[in-house]
Amino acid sequence: MATVRASLRGALLLLLAVAGVVEVAGGLTPGSAGALCCNHSKDNQMCRDVCEQIFSSKSESRLKHLLQRAPDYCPETMAEIWSCMNSSLPGVFKKSDGWVGLGCCELAIALECRQACKQASSKNDISKVCRKEYENALFSCISRNEMGSVCCSYAGHHTNCREYCQAIFRTDSSPGPSQIKAVENYCASISPQLIHCVNNYTQSYPMRNPTDSLYCCDRAEDHACQNACKRILMSKKTEMEIVDGLIEGCKTQPLPQDPLWQCFLESSQSVHPGVTVHPPPSTGLDGAKLHCCSKANTSTCRELCTKLYSMSWGNTQSWQEFDRFCEYNPVEVSMLTCLADVREPCQLGCRNLTYCTNFNNRPTELFRSCNAQSDQGAMNDMKLWEKGSIKMPFINIPVLDIKKCQPEMWKAIACSLQIKPCHSKSRGSIICKSDCVEILKKCGDQNKFPEDHTAESICELLSPTDDLKNCIPLDTYLRPSTLGNIVEEVTHPCNPNPCPANELCEVNRKGCLSGDPCLPYSCVQGCKLGEASDFIVRQGTLIQVPSSAGEVGCYKICSCGQSGLLENCMEMHCIDLQKSCIVGGKRKSHGTSFSIDCNVCSCFAGNLVCSTRLCLSEHSSEDDHRTFTGLPCNCADQFVPVCGQNGRTYPSACIARCVGLQDHQFEFGSCMSKDPCNPNPCQKNQRCIPKPQVCLTTFDKFGCSQYECVPRQLACDQVRDPVCDTDHMEHSNLCTLYQRGKSLSYKGPCQTFCRETEPVCGHNGETYSSVCAAYSDRVAVDYYGDCQAVGVLSEHSSVTECAAVKCPLLSAAGCKPIIPPGACCPLCAGMLRVLFDKEKLDTIAKVTNKKPITVLEILQKIRMHVSVPQCDVFGYFSIESEIVILIIPVDHYPKALQIEACNKEAEKIESLINSDSPTLASHVPLSALIISQVQVSSSVPSAGVRARPFCHSFLLPLSLGLALHLLWTCN
Incomplete structure (x- = not known):
């Protein structure tokens, strides 16, 4: 909401600029100001050249390009030239004008993320520092600005149209009628594509009544703020009045981790015209990740995890502690794999990568992050490693020149860490220990290893296993896939995900009516499992989520409603996950699976659940073998159903x-x-x-x-759910079939x-x-x-x-x-x-x-x-x-x-x-x-x-x- 306030006031400056009160330069000539600024870069000829081109540019598009590239030639440390250019080019120059996310940086929760955002020139620059799973407001703002960049690019050199278009995307709330009208007035004759693009966006942000957000006031932490909030929402109309009133009434600046502002941020994205938004249930910030916290092996990690994903944002210290003690701790593999499933589930297939090309054409292998961003990330990692050090959260690994020492092996490592192949059974994504040891022995700068560390001890921290069920052998990705063109025999319609952020992709198994356009997937409305969750479930389904406080073993069942929110939550009895089972005199903890003879068993909250297969043991007699039918209770193999x-x-x-x-x-x-x-x-x-x-x-x-x-019924609904009758006639639904006096043969088209x-x-x-x-x-x-x-x-x-049965031949x-x-x-x-x-x-x-x-x-x-x-x-x-x-x-x-x-x-x-x-x-x-x-x-x-x-x-x-x-x- 901080950007809301800034953008509303910024709109006044925009109006003055469009009216000509504030001068907006379309072309500049090198004068005393330009010369003065560029003199600050006399020791850096590349920076000086860019500076002079900026001040001499007469083309808006050329100027934008130069401004976007300037940080590559004039580094952050050259503070004097940046200060000079900022003051010399008011209204035109921003250091990172090419970075559409700059105006979003104040929404970042973590300080280091906020700083990285301000220094970035693209989303890739913040991907390592800013965690998408809890910087929701930041990434949502960036995505909105990216869409604005696309829409407003249709304006070309028409400044007024471009500025009014950009104003639409400078707020995270619904654009006002006057804003939309201004875009239509200034842009309709210039670019129908721009109008269409903006309309697609504004339709997803309908106008809303401030009183619809009254329930957010109950999130305020003190009584005075709650009362002020309700009074302001019921009396103020414009967003600027509301935001300013809340800042004054609650004596607090808008922060996305503040429950009150958090609620406004969330509610502004899930509104439907004519529908009153009811308070969402207390499902925690992320019910899916909260589910994983119970899998922690140590009480420290369980408490940190619960703190981060329950009802309040963890502070920066909590995240740092989680990174330090839990994120790379081998004993927490169960919890970490669970969290990885929520963030990036294992999906079949990988293709269309331009850097990690050895990962392409693998339709039956599982990957967590096969996409262009991870592909670029692997290339960026290699560039960083070429400087001689691999920086991990808990250790820095000095390496020799990886451009000369096993470069293909390093590339496979960088790509594996980014693309994240995962094992189909364990869903693990770590490389095997033997590969880790081999590469560090050959290419690690062992003289500079941290004290008391060897290649083996470092790999024990990073990749503690060689079990092929739990690790990824690098040898697989040192060469291209052998499948070639036959990969088209297996397709993956939902990978990468083609659907909008709040919709769920489903494989289309129903086919399409003749003549209708037919896609291999469909996008369906869904709900997130919490205010900060990206885990989406289908609308109309029942969902189990942990209790909002994160008590281990306590769950509630909610339904995903038409509003896009979880609703009608019902508490279930808590399950005691500390209860164990005694089997053969040995204690088995909750969730442990094991075999007893030919049966498989699991301990579930103190109850032993086993299959009931009839077994022969090594001590069984010949008579036992002769009379053994394998059927329950060794019943005779008679078929009398x-x-x-x-x-x-x-x-x-x-x-x-x-x-x-x-x-x-x-x-x-x-x-x-x-x-x-x-x-x-x-x-x-x-x-x-x-x-x-x-x-x-x-x-x-x-x-x-x-x-x-x-x-x-006298009249049937027109819902299409085809059925086929015993005369092989198709009907649009079951009601129609029976209304016509027919008998059902089977459901589905004839x-x-x-x-x-x-x-x-x-x-x-x-x-x-x-x-x-x-x-x-x-x-x-x-x-x-x-x-x-x-x-x-x-x-x-x-x-x-079965001997009397004639089986079909194998397929x-x-x-x-x-x-x-x-x-x-x-x-x-x-x-x-x-x-x-x-x-x-x-x-x-x-x-x-x-x-x-x-x-x-x-x-x-x-x-x-x-x-x-x-x-x-x-x-x-x-x-x-x-x-x-x-x-x-x-x-x-x-x-x-x-x-x-x-x-x-x-x-x-x-x-x-x-x-x-x-x-x-x-x-x-x-x-x-x-x-x-x-x-x-x-x-x-x-x-x-x-x-x-x-x-x-x-x-x-x-x-x-x-x-x-x-x-x-x-x-």
Whole structure:
């Protein structure tokens, strides 16, 4: 808001300048003032030349160019020439006129950031000193000014138009009608592009009523300021009056870390016309980063982290302490990786770099920061290192001439530190210790190393591991990618992010209506997880955030509202993360995962959660092996399906009883064969619609109805949510279908290859009328025909019924397939077997809508985190009570690269679940997922592998509408 006040008063000077009262020079002749100034640079000929060109320039564009370049030739230390030029060229010269962020520098919170900003000539110059995650106001102001620079450049040499245009962007609040009118009057005939550009900007900053911000007054720290604030907002109209009144009434200058001014800064960016802005909930400054604080291993770092991201900005000392004690501390790797996930999540693919070119064309590798800014940053780092020292927060490393000593290795290091490749499982981005030691032994200036330090001891601080699961080997990036042009087989529509700052990018899996422009992504409205957060969640979703005070284990659930703010927050019971589990006489702390025989377990707040797989041990007898079926309770492999009250079909009553269902809680026959609307459970004015679902919450508390009652409407909404009836006719939505007296076949557009309904068996053991019906349930297909076998659960089982099943041939040569649990047929895919906390799901259901939470909800949420459109998400609830998630290539003939991409997506999601990363855990109900095991379709050498016709194309999203009539043409 400091810039608001300055710009409002500056507008008066602008009006005087435009009216001619203040002279604005368009061209200058070298006179006594110019000669006097330039004499100050007599010992620096380059600076003197630039100075003389500035004073002799008659071209506005030439003058601007010279002013922008001047700092390169006349350094900061030449104070006399800067002072002279500033006083000799009033109204025209500013030292950093080319730096659009200069007017924003006072918004910087950290002193060192503010100083760097004032000395900068571009955003890159402050990127090392100013942290974007907590200098939100500064970077927002710079972005606004950058847009102003683009818009106003259309004015060309028309000074009045340019000045009025620039006035629009000098304030962080909505431009006034008079400002917009002035731009139209002076610029309409000069540049329609400028008007269009400005209109795009002003429409995002609508006019607002000052009383809409009354809730901000409650943020003031003393009672007198609160009263003054409310009186001023209700009586003053112009921004200048309001800002001046608040400064006087509260006896304080506008500071972005002050809760009162912080609120005004935030509210000015999230206003919609005609909507009253209600007080945002106390979700902390950054709920996503606050989630990471509980992962700190030391109490010091936990307290510092909580202090920085809870309800008040940490001071400069707190940030410096966090940098010193925590930011590079190996014991805090869990917290630091979590924070990195929030700042820069690992994303597949890297391309279009001009300096770090060896990182290009890597579509199945993960990177945190593959962008032009990091590319430039790596080049800048190399230039700094060439001066003989690498400066780290806690140590300076003297090096030899890196232009001569291993320059390619140093370049790979600089690029790795900036582009940040990350491991798919650990998500770590540090280089391996052996590479660090090797380069420092060869090129470190060991005579100048800090006392008591060697190459090994320095690398122990920087890169303490050689475990390839946790470090990045530099050898990978010493040469270009070998993939070349085939990288187009895997695309990344949302990387780099094409959407505006407050919107979320989603992969377009729905396709488009014929004739409509079709992008591979869509931008959707979202909410930030706090006033200083850049972590965005989808509008309309439920979000879990830590309590605002940052108490470990305490969370609340909020919804992302239409206003762009988190609202309707509900507190949840705190979880005691200090509680441990005793297993085999040993103590296991919260979050620890381990194996017991063939089962995987995790300790969750003192409760032991384990998979329930039947195991054979090394002590098992031959008789045990002979009778072992691998099924729960070693049930016989008989396929006599029963339908559980949770909506899951179990292969037999024995298995249903084994998983805990009593006889009255299941009935014979598969769930899909039941008609939940017969007899009709709905009222006369309602229609009963089957709604098959598998519920994960407790049935006795939340039920699991397989139908829903909807009102009988005379007229249907025009919302497009296509469905296909049993006559293969498409309807715009379900209401229209039933209004026309038709029966639902499947949700989604009608597909040509499903015109003839032929039954298929899904991985969940249900028989579907068609492939499309299975898809609409997000279930992939196991084999053709009715379900007839229990399926494989263990490599040791002697299940024979699958022998009668005719499996389709594999979709791709060179793939070592997997068999999902309970299925018969192999496929090329990445698979996750996930355990969840049922008690947590019950709690979520209780505090939200009192409805059961289903497998489909989990799959739909996970689907949002798969960034490659060549892969899609399917899954089911296994008979061993695990959620099985399959990430499968969707192309007819998936290439090896596409299969690898799906594998990497699966590994990434497994890592996010196992580490409780806010990337997933912020989303309800994914926060209840505890532990995951991944299995991928590894590649086998192509030699000797026979390419086979593709007959397993069950996997294309319905909406793509591609030619899948080849689906069943193989024998």
